[in-house]
Amino acid sequence: MEKVAIIGIGITPFKARYLDKTYFELAYDATKLALEDANKQGAEIAHNDLQSTVYGIYNELFERQFMPDIFINSYIGMINKPGTRIATGGATGGYTVRMAYAEVASGLSDLCLCLGVEKCNDCYDVQTGTTTPEVLNAIAYSADMTYEYPMGMMAASSYVSMVNAHFEEFGNPTEEQMALVSVKNHGNAINNPKAQSPMRITVEDVMNSRIICYPFKMLDCCLYSEASAALILANEEKVKELKVENPIWISGVGAANTDCFIGNREDMGRLYSNIYAAKVAYKMAGLDYDKIKEQIDVAELHDAFSGQEVISYEELGFVPFGEGGKWIEEGGPMIDGELPCCPCGGLIGCGHAVGATGIMSTGEAALQIRGDAGKHQVKIEKGRAVAHSIGGPGAAYAAIIIMENEEAR
Amino acid sequence: MEFQAHQIKDIIKINYRYTMGGQSKFFIELMNNKKLLGTKCTKCGKTWMPPRINCSECYEPAEWIEMKQTGTIDISTIVWYTTSAFIKAIPYAIGFIRLDGADTSMLQGIFSESLIPSKVKKGKKVRAVFQKEREGKMTDFFFVPEDEYESWIIKSEYEGGSE
Numbered sequence: 267m268e269k270v271a272i273i274g275i276g277i278t279p280f281k282a283r284y285l286d287k288t289y290f291e292l293a294y295d296a297t298k299l300a301l302e303d304a305n306k307q308g309a310e311i312a313h314n315d316l317q318s319t320v321y322g323i324y325n326e327l328f329e330r331q332f333m334p335d336i337f338i339n340s341y342i343g344m345i346n347k348p349g350t351r352i353a354t355g356g357a358t359g360g361y362t363v364r365m366a367y368a369e370v371a372s373g374l375s376d377l378c379l380c381l382g383v384e385k386c387n388d389c390y391d392v393q394t395g396t397t398t399p400e401v402l403n404a405i406a407y408s409a410d411m412t413y414e415y416p417m418g419m420m421a422a423s424s425y426v427s428m429v430n431a432h433f434e435e436f437g438n439p440t441e442e443q444m445a446l447v448s449v450k451n452h453g454n455a456i457n458n459p460k461a462q463s464p465m466r467i468t469v470e471d472v473m474n475s476r477i478i479c480y481p482f483k484m485l486d487c488c489l490y491s492e493a494s495a496a497l498i499l500a501n502e503e504k505v506k507e508l509k510v511e512n513p514i515w516i517s518g519v520g521a522a523n524t525d526c527f528i529g530n531r532e533d534m535g536r537l538y539s540n541i542y543a544a545k546v547a548y549k550m551a552g553l554d555y556d557k558i559k560e561q562i563d564v565a566e567l568h569d570a571f572s573g574q575e576v577i578s579y580e581e582l583g584f585v586p587f588g589e590g591g592k593w594i595e596e597g598g599p600m601i602d603g604e605l606p607c608c609p610c611g612g613l614i615g616c617g618h619a620v621g622a623t624g625i626m627s628t629g630e631a632a633l634q635i636r637g638d639a640g641k642h643q644v645k646i647e648k649g650r651a652v653a654h655s656i657g658g659p660g661a662a663y664a665a666i667i668i669m670e671n672e673e674a675r
Numbered sequence: 676m677e678f679q680a681h682q683i684k685d686i687i688k689i690n691y692r693y694t695m696g697g698q699s700k701f702f703i704e705l706m707n708n709k710k711l712l713g714t715k716c717t718k719c720g721k722t723w724m725p726p727r728i729n730c731s732e733c734y735e736p737a738e739w740i741e742m743k744q745t746g747t748i749d750i751s752t753i754v755w756y757t758t759s760a761f762i763k764a765i766p767y768a769i770g771f772i773r774l775d776g777a778d779t780s781m782l783q784g785i786f787s788e789s790l791i792p793s794k795v796k797k798g799k800k801v802r803a804v805f806q807k808e809r810e811g812k813m814t815d816f817f818f819v820p821e822d823e824y825e826s827w828i829i830k831s832e833y834e835g836g837s838e
Contacts, residue, residue: 285680285682286678330685330687388682391759391762399757399758399759400758402758402759403758403759405758406758406760412695412813413725413782413813414782416812416813416814417782417783417784417813417814418754418757418758418760418761418764418769419769420754420757422756423754423757426752427750427751427770427771430751430752431749431797434750476755476756478754478756479753479754479755479756479757480752480753480754480755480792527725527779528750528782529749529771529773529781529782530779534749534750534771
């Protein structure tokens, strides 16, 4: 297999709504930003040099368009080249990075565009005169249409089921421990100019915010965003040929789909997809599941809901099962903690533009180990980072990406 | 000059006559006889609820069996903000119910006279209540705490099961 590097990173601001852009115009912006970044690293490339695209777009109903990728393909000038779309719920971004990696690692392409976009807030609920209930409905169609959707299942009630089961088993995360994630990620977002929800808040603010789905409260939940994110991936020969200065190497990719029916699972308080995806990715990168916290500098996690980030600390091997809540109380995942998690603000701070999210997280983690994260830069010693995506019915899909910089290699 | 956006109104709507295929018997028995049918693998004996006519673990056929209409709450939540399709129904409780004797649990609505977390907690015994007017859909039934069962089945729109 070819070695694969990220040579360009483009992320648009995450916003509640772009009235001045369609989804394909947003995708164009991220592509242009990624090309500019690659050129800043010395690549000197244009869109005509890109050989293929892997698109991450979750929801046709958001975009009001089936096969939205082909319309982007036209708009970004990638005609007469291969383009493949990935749609794996909240894990779309991470999965898209994995498949773009495969495109280059397999030798099919030397230079590949990995492009995610989502524009959800064109959905509109006429009865309440607001956006969100209709956005949530467009997402709820991802639940099983026969056995789950008619019961009023939605994203928050799906995740909360697993968090509640985890609490029943381990006594954590408590509501206060979940609130700490919200405080951390909203706070981290203050230093990320692209974030949608920068906020300095307290545990009390989170506890007092309106109840969404017991025990998740408003500030425990990410907001749906509009954004696009793009990465340019190259093989080793191309990296050398283009004389790219700071390539970030993808050293491990892992993905797993657990049973989408939560009721079929042996333990409902587990996100099994996380565990399997992490183990595969770590093994490929030559890292150790039991020592991973000591082997990486930073993790960009998929914190769609605060309680689920706490469980992810355990699933990804940062701490033993049942100790995620304690770890955040001790400050472990804080920006100055032993393993900063979501220094960019994550989904709770940045926002969740589904297809773009995991590509943003991967790009953010790459920028961290490149030393280019700006005001939310964390200390880099090992030169390795983890990006995590999870989603779909019962959070069945997960993808984990491991990256390392030139020094770590 | 300030950017002026143009927005258009639109709606995507598709009608279906969706076949439930191999699972049809579950919905027919639910509608006509207020029975809850699961399936049991002919090889490993695992019970599937919601039913599957094939065992996903053994790759052998699973046969229909009648399930108990009583069960236990495995996990639940109370929903206070939701999708446009359900916003008029809030607050409502949903949970994963393990029917007595079943190996898996199924998602269903949990109705209670007092919708508080302790009423719909893990370990609570529940029992199925059926709509009088049924159309062969999952919304034909729901669960109530066992100690509220009698008070629900005397309501004019609901009735008890076949057990």
